Amino acid sequence: MARPNPELINALRRTAKKLKDGAPYQWGHMGGCNCGNLAQELTKLSKDQIHTYAMQRYGDWNEQVDDYCSTSSLPIDIVINEMLNAGLMLEDLKHLEKLSDKQVLARFAVERRLTLKHNVRDDVVAYMAEWANLLEENLLEKIQLPNFSEAVVV
Template sequence: MARPTPELIDALRRTAQKLTNGAPYQWGHMGGCNCGNLAQELTKLSKDQIHRYAMQRYGDWNEQVKDYCSTSQMPIDLVINEMLNAGLTLEDLKHLEKLDDRLVLLQFPLEKRFLKHNVRDDVVAYMHAWANLLEEQLLDKIQLSDLQPATQLVFAN
């Protein structure tokens, strides 16, 4: 599961909001699919740039992740590197493309867990649920002892 970072949580929510507001979505397009839309947000590349990079190698996101090499300097590997640096794992990318991470799906009521991987509204719901789960994990990691004590104010009489 992804490393819960404010950057990743925010990127998931921004991506979901953009999809809700009508951002281009096309599951069969490497830059406009589930991973492609999140990649746009994390890398600031356009959907066409991401698609062009991915087409330099064969396959969908699952194949790209399977063939990923952190030192290859292939453009799609550089995109994946940025996504990993934001807190994602290779498994997260596979799950995002299929909307099938068990922990994310457990955030939904039983009757709403059967998401379709290529339906915009399901992608939006999945990203919101995932962001909420990561936010809970992040908040659980914060200990009150980690916070700096407030300085005491002394009032003179």
């Protein structure tokens, strides 16, 4: 699971909002699909730039992730590297493309979980929003505030 951090949480929420508000979405387009839209937000590249970079190597996001090399100078590997630097793991990209992370899915009601489709805009929006909520909860659990009640003298 991704490393929870404010940048990634906000990027997921911004991406979900943009998709909800009508940003271009096309599951078969490397720059306009689930991962492509998040990549746009994290890298500030356009959907066409991301797609062009991905087409320099074969395959969809799953295959691109399988072939990812951190020391490669291929543009798509640089894009993936930026996404990883934002806190994502390679498996997160595969799960996002298929809406398949079990921790995220467990947060949906069973009937909703069973009807989520990886290539339906509204389902992608719901998944990203719920993933952001999960990451935020994980981040907040890690925050330790000092116990000031013991130090208060009246």
